[in-house]
Amino acid sequence: MLDEPLPLALDIRKAATRGTGVSGVLKPAQLLRFRALLAGDEGRVEATLSCARDEQDRYIVCVVLEADVTVTCQRCLEAMPLHIASDNTLAVVWTDEQAAALPRHLDPLIVEETACKLHEVVEDELILAMPQFSYHDSAHCKEKISAYAGPAPEQEADAGKSNPFDVLAQLKAGDEHQES
Ligand SMILES: [Zn+2]
Known part of the structure; x- marks a missing residue:
């Protein structure tokens, strides 16, 4: 050495x-x-x-x-x-x-x-x-990998559904209903 x-x-x-x-x-x-x-x-x-x-x-x-x-x-x-x-x-x-x-x-x-x-x-x-990113082996890491899995696919689909145009469409439908 x-x-x-x-x-x-x-x-x-x-x-x-x-x-x-x-x-x-x-x-x-x-x-x-x-x-x-x-x-x-x-x-x-x-x-x-x-x-x-x-x-x-x-x-x-x-x-x-x-x-x-x-x-x-x-x-x-x-x-x-x-x-x-x-x-x-x-x-x-x-x-x-x-x-x-x-x-x-x-x-x-x-x-x-x-x-x-x-x-x-x-x-x-x-x-x-130098490696660009360094990670512990999963056995030595304090943070368990599962904690970093992103949102479940269902949640993502829900988030996609509630877009502002849907809300507008519902309001419009409601207005038409009241007028008639
Ligand atoms: Zn770690």
Whole structure:
């Protein structure tokens, strides 16, 4: 298990030329955009970034992440543990055109300065890997699924019947009756 903190920045071109990388640990509180999606500060993120040059002479970074964090169950709104595992390959690019020209298995990593901000790279990958909604297993969830079944079909049919035009029609019928 890793326990060194992940460095803040890395010169990816240098690391790719040497075929080296970095790895380390981050806390959710260090990643504000990611933290905003979580239920609390607890948890940890392990990141390994391996740099290389590919056969097209591109600068490549493989980002492997394992995270254990706490999120909110969208059914019962209680906290629940979430494990995130992600493995993505990025290619360093400098322009949007270069990004668009990448093959499908490579995602662009736009590097504006020599030193690539590793925490931002990790944070972007974590956010991409987050499930859109998280739910407890039904056995662990405080809210039973049946409580969320919508209105019974009969009720819906009744609601459909009482529309304002029906009421108007009844009134009109009543008026005609009184006049005659
Ligand atoms: Zn739940």
